Amino acid sequence: MKHEWRKHEKQLYLPKQKPELVTIPEFGYFTIEGKGDPNEKHFAEYVKVLYALSYGVKMSPKKGLIPEGYFEYTVYPLEGVWDISEEAKSRGIEKFDKKDLVFKLMIRQPAFVNEKHAALIIDQLQKAKPHELLEKVRFERIGEGDCVQMLHVGNYDSEPESFEKMEIFARENGLERISRKHREIYLSDARKVIPEKLKTVLRFKVSKD
Helix, strand or coil: CCECHHHHCHHHHCCCCCCEEEEEEEEEEEEEEEECCCCCHHHHHHHHHHHHHHHHHHHHHHHCCCCCCCCCECCCCEEEEEEECHHHHHHCHHHCCHHHEEEEEEEEECCCCCHHHHHHHHHHHHHHCCCHHHHHCEEEEEEEEEEEEEEEECCHHHHHHHHHHHHHHHHHCCEEECCCCEEEEECCCCCCCCHHHCEEEEEEEEEEC
């Protein structure tokens, strides 16, 4: 049976529009780090490379690369962990703009993908469609642990409204936000959906008092 994250992993990827506590286990991801305004052209290149690798994994059996345990699945959505630069932090969080952002973009890979198979996919793509950003890609196993998350519907600039709700939820439930970093999971294609309808999962790590 084909594994579809929208059907089989709803708790992780399709939360409601209200905060909740979740525990996120360790998964494997293709990741790439960068900085700057996500509205600038270079950002799209980071996304393009991650999707090319992810579809390379999905289509690998057709090229004779069949990893042990392979199963049919739907490619996972783009995710990003966001922070601001140390320089911006020194100026004060209220004084930063989008050029001060630093990010780690990633796309989760199915359980059968290990470091060896990931390296083969990266090498394969570099030979077929060389791209300088491929040298920055890593395959990492990341576990987030306890987090507060919720679904945000609307443009990215209105996310602070949802984060405020999440902060209140955390305090009321004896949870402490670990850092100002946060994760976004993009359920909508921003090229095809109007800003007011964009769906984004927001998530930050917490510790229990």
